[in-house]
Amino acid sequence: MARLNLLEETRFEKLPVSVYADQDAGSIEIAARIAALIVAKQEKREVAVLGLATGASPVKVYTELVRLHKEEGLSFKNVVTFNLDEYFPMSPTSDQSYVRFMKRHLFDHVDIAEENIHIPDGTIPVEEVHTFCESYEHKISSYGGIDIQLVGIGRTGHIGFNEPGSAPNSGTRLVTLDDLTRRDASRDFGGKENVPVKAITMGVGTIFKAKKILLMAWNEKKAAIVKQAVEGEISADIPATYLQLAAQVEVILDKDAASLLTRFDTPWLAHDVVWTSGMTKKAVVWLSMKLNKAILKLTDEDYNNNGMAQLVTAHGPAYTINIQIFNELQRTITGWPGGKPCVDDSHRPERAEPARKNVILFSPHPDDDVISMGGTFIRLADQGHNVHVAYQTSGNMAVWNDDVIRYLEFVQDFAKAIDDDNGATRNIYEHVRAFFATKRPNQTDPEIIRRIKALIRKGEAIAGARFVGLADENIHFQDLPFYDKSKFHKEVSFEDDIRQTMKLLRDIQPQQVFAAGDFADPHGTHKVCFDIILEAMLRLRKTEEWTKDCWLWLYRGAWHEYPVNEIEMAVPLSPQETKRKRLAIFKHQSQKDLPVFPGDDPREFWVRAEDRTRETAGLYHKLGLADYEAIEAFSRWKFEL
Structure with a gap:
């Protein structure tokens, strides 16, 4: 298993964090833990209760679980699952439903019993939602609670669909989705206007009751919110920070999602570092920005007061370092992106020759x-x-559907203007208008429209x-x-x-x-x-x-x-x-x-x-x-x- 060094200083982190080389490695580790739980429960003839998440983050976890089932005989007959959430309203047969998602990525490929699958019902009348949510909570409790709860993290800091403002003791309920959450889902629905405004979600308090919570996040798009969740103060504005109150949480990241954590982004603040040229350049730029001082104005005192005394001691004084980094930055600037011919190019970003590239x-x-x-x-x-x-x-x-109509109408009118209307364009035009009139959200266009x-x-x-x-x-x-x-x-x-x-x-x-x-x-x-x-x-x-x-x-x-x-x-x-x-x-x-x-x-x-x-x-x-x-x-x- 390719893992990054876990012995590095983590004093800024308020949650235990494991960082893996990539999403594949992290997903395989999570799947291995789930599989170990299932097998241990089987040996005791007990039920393994899993809390499952949807979205892009857990897909490779489910892929690995399916592989373990098909290639290594992992059985899901003793597994009971509870999903975190579902859009509301939402038909289980809709392409965007989490029922379809879970079937597509996991349930249709393993031997889990249908009656052991529990996903919030997006079809119930709104006046029955409260009763359904209470029943969902009781059903989780009837199995003795969730053994492992998987959660992702949205860019608003939501876990499940617990958006900013959620309470730490909240239970399963109907919620209103944040605008950013809906924008992030817009592609799946063919536009934000088609994304449901509400969802049924397990509450933060419900998630807290799990015996083990695994929060997973992959790629640099999640790095900023991960930093806030792991290193920030507990706040209703970032519901994931509530996880700092739970003892049974682990955050599992790839190196890109972890990239803004202090030990990776500004490691000189957390522990001794090897001052390579790249590390020095990053630190000096950071210091200049932090103090709002030009690089050539930075002093030894500035370095010493901001966790960079080791750099000054080893490579100083400050002005020597300043000149070095200033020159490096100056040399990146060029008005000749293809290289400037017939000049010394040893300090230029591109080669002088060939002159015409x-x-x-x-x-x-x-x-x-x-x-x-x-x-x-x-x-x-x-x-x-x-x-x-x-x-x-x-x-x-x-491309907007209206633009297709506009262009087709131009072609049709042009054909008429030159007396060359053989009816073919008219047929295409009528076919396209008819398709758009009944097009479902996120329905794939036919070939002619594409x-x-x-x-x-x-x-x-x-x-x-x-x-x-x-x-x-x-x-x-x-x-x-x-x-x-x-x-x-x-x-x-x-x-x-x-x-x-x-x-x-x-x-x-x-x-x-x-x-x-x-x-x-x-x-x-x-x-x-x-x-x-x-x-x-x-x-x-x-x-x-x-x-x-x-x-x-x-x-x-x-x-x-x-x-x-x-x-x-x-x-x-x-x-x-x-x-x-x-x-x-x-x-x-x-x-x-x-x-x-x-x-x-x-x-x-x-x-x-x-x-x-x-x-x-x-x-x-x-x-x-x-x-x-x-x-x-x-x-x-x-x-x-």
Whole structure:
């Protein structure tokens, strides 16, 4: 079992925390504990009572339990389950119901008895909910309570659906969902307006009665709320902090979800550290921001009073450290993202040669290129590099139905205007109107509508890339198969996607590849797209010599930005370039004003992009560097030799 070192100082943590290398390792550990309980109870001829959670967090736990059942004979005949919650109202046959979720991920694949499965009923009349909730509590008690209770944590800090304001002694009840919780669920329901406003949930007090509570959280999207739950003060604003009052709790995280805990984020405050160059840079930037002082103004006293005396003692005095880090940050700034020809490049982020580089910019969705690195995109084209853009997916999920009708009406009217109306467009138009009239929330569009939505986004992407300055032959639409396959199949092979990406890379043989490293994308597409690119490049590096001279740069910006200490190339933008970038984003009209999937940020994408690049420039200025209008930031992927 790959586990991180548990002997590190944890004095800031008010809950016991176990950190695993990744979600797979953590999920396997949780499943192993559940399996051990089931087997121990079987040997005593007793019932194992499990409290189960839904959502993305427990999916791999259930996958491992199914594997243990099928491959190692783990029986669930002595298992009784109680689920944490269910939307209200909610039909058990609905795609979004937790009944369907549990059947799909666990119950349909193991030998548990139907009568041993208990999930809050989302179909009962509202006037009967209180009686049902009391009965649910009594039923849990009749089995002697829950042995192991699994809980995830929402970004509001909710456990179950106990939203901010919940009491620590609350029981099973009907609750109103927080707006952020509903936004997070919007994709499953085809829009926030379709997400139920209420839910039935076990209370915090009900959860507390379990003999063991395991709170699990994975990936960096949960890191901020995990820090508050584990290190923060107990507060009704963060219901998960109530778990600090329970003696039988353990928090199980992967390293990304744990990344903001003090022992990982600012470890010099918790214990002695090895002052590597990366650790030093992170600490000095942190100190400068904390004290609101430019780096070159930091003193020995500042270091000593903020947990960094060891650094000054070993590598000081302060000014020596300050100069070193200031120079490192200064050297990340370049107006030549493709490398400046005919200069000493030993302290520049990119190579000077070749002066004209082959460049591929991979864009997961048809607008990520201009939103996240539009200024750099324009700069690369203006400076004469052979720039290609590859749109990895069609983005056809993120187009409003009204836009489809509007475009079809244009095509129909155009056909009439040139006397070429053969009726085909009319038939498609009527079919689409009829489908939308009866479309259920989150119902998958038929192929013809997906194609129309893809064409809408393709046209916008072409307009944006042309505005940047690309020739049509340098604009590539990969339409990777996984994107549509995942709408219909739970298990998707990415082999075709990888091979297609390998072919494009082989055809262009780039010296520079830009890829989205913004894995906070709430739909997961960015991470999948990056993994495809990485696997394609790793395979090519085994046999093709040109790949040794190919650098992979990661950009962010659509959802969040790199922290300053992680930036390895900072491309400053002038006010005029910022405006050009904005106009390129405006070519994506279907994503303006209100995109279909805005995430939890109410700002339009172009506003987010400008605000984030200005914020990055502002951070550089606060650290004592030049004052730019905006900065786009990149981090270089390091391939193992």
